[in-house]
Amino acid sequence: MRITNAYVIVTSPGRNFVTLKIVTDEGVYGIGDATLNGRELAVASYLTDHVIPCLIGRDAHQIEDIWQYLYKGAYWRRGPVTMSAIAAVDMALWDIKAKAANMPLYQLLGGKCREGAMVYAHANGRDIAEALDRVDYYQEKGFKAIRIQAGVPGLDKVYGVVKGGVYEPAIRAAAPDETPWATEPYLDHAPKLFEAARERFGWDLHLLHDVHHRLTPIEAARLGKSLEPYRLFWMEDPTPAENQEAFHLIRQHTTTPIAVGEVFNSIHDCRELIQNQWIDYIRATIVHAGGITHLRRIAALADLYQVRTGCHGATDLSPVCMGAALHFDLSVPNFGVQEYMMHNAETDAVFPHAYTYADGYMHPGEAPGHGVDIDEELAAKYPYTPAYLPVARLRDGSMWNW
Ligand SMILES: [Mg+2]
16 A cells, blocks of 8 residues: 655644645545644644655555654654654554554554543642632543642742633744743642642542642652642652653652653653653653654553553644544553543544543544544634743743743
């Protein structure tokens, strides 16, 4: 089965998404997500200008060989732009192979290890009371795991919290929004949030929290210790992870489980974290970490060390990635949890999908392939609009980690 055509579709039904479509001589086509939040057009160009011309004429069944060809053949290895482009090709080829086999993708990945993927929702509030009302809302929808973020007194804007409306981190503007950050009020406030959550909801609910790279290692250690009484499912991205050794320090001080990796793009970003058992959950995604082919390698390494998966699943990943992720989630032995931040109605209409949610779990559906398609006519009605994640500065104006 030869690849005869491939092209990139950029659409913005409320936020920007980049999708690669690969067409074969047998009429079977596949699609892959290539969305890199805030750098969307760089991946679109990488695909259109440098990858697609090399794909035409290749055998669409040779997924591993094409992965190696794009990875080793670029000479310049790794990086989010390269790996997102490779991921899009990989996702589309797995979609084609599963459609050709007339099977849902998880069957080609070894079949299901579980009946559904437990997902966690986002409960955000301007203060503790509002955040806990959102927990209530999601618990009534059946969620077994909920991430909680609340505004911090004295801080004007806080990660995960928006003043009214639905939370969408990327803001449509020509340049990123600038937000203030101060660590001390946050460190004092976070344990109060989870104390109140346990008081109101008891212990039969998984609670998660995202630190969003805001702390130094020793501050993260202090936070982990202060949250231990509230038995978190995980503390996410406590500190930036370029220096993997930083997690050794955190690990020496706290038993609060640690999740990291939504910005990773390679197994080499987490090799030391996994092999030293400095983390409990690896959050790398199919779209940013080289596709299903590469994420399976990461999961296999993690399984040796009892590290489980917890794929990033915010709205900056398109429904195509969500669909592919659910097939991955069903098939890997060491699945932990899947993030599920629902897309808006316009996005769901552009990307018709087979996956479903019920009572705290998601299922990819039984459609052949990964089960997600794109309505190109509708997609064309939403042209690309520049949008960026905010940046953070300390009170004295120093740039900090957002
Ligand atoms: Mg996060």
